[in-house]
Amino acid sequence: xxxxxxxxxxxxxxxxxxxxxxxxxxxxxxxxxxxxxxxxxxxxxxxxxxxxxxxxxxxxxxxxxxxxxxxxxxxxxxxxxxxxxxxxxxxxxxxxxxxxxxxxxxxxxxxxxxxxxxxxxxxxxxxxxxxxxxxxxxxxxxxxxxx
Numbered sequence: 001x002x003x004x005x006x007x008x009x010x011x012x013x014x015x016x017x018x019x020x021x022x023x024x025x026x027x028x029x030x031x032x033x034x035x036x037x038x039x040x041x042x043x044x045x046x047x048x049x050x051x052x053x054x055x056x057x058x059x060x061x062x063x064x065x066x067x068x069x070x071x072x073x074x075x076x077x078x079x080x081x082x083x084x085x086x087x088x089x090x091x092x093x094x095x096x097x098x099x100x101x102x103x104x105x106x107x108x109x110x111x112x113x114x115x116x117x118x119x120x121x122x123x124x125x126x127x128x129x130x131x132x133x134x135x136x137x138x139x140x141x142x143x144x145x146x147x
Contacts, residue, residue, distance in 0.1 A: 007036070026147070047106060
């Protein structure tokens, strides 16, 4: 069974790098998973997951009604109205999966998507916000226990 750990983000955009940082840190704890990271658009996302049986996606999400550092498991169906997830990506994941199905691509049977609630977005630079940086170890522990 082919498994993929996919960290989504942009390492030059502050908290948007969170998915990449976390996926890289989790790699050693999930040796049966391949690792891919980057600022995937919908089409790039399809290319990244094609041929895998199981995919775990990690990305930052901006939700004012959730505590910063919360780990939220999302379903593909939730992406139609979710604007805060992967804000630098053009085609949302739900639309990408629908397109891949229509194109008869070999897509994973199981896709788990974890959004990590951030306190701010849109920063330029390679550093996480102080609050996210302070909570990073706890976020990683939470993910280890549920993946």
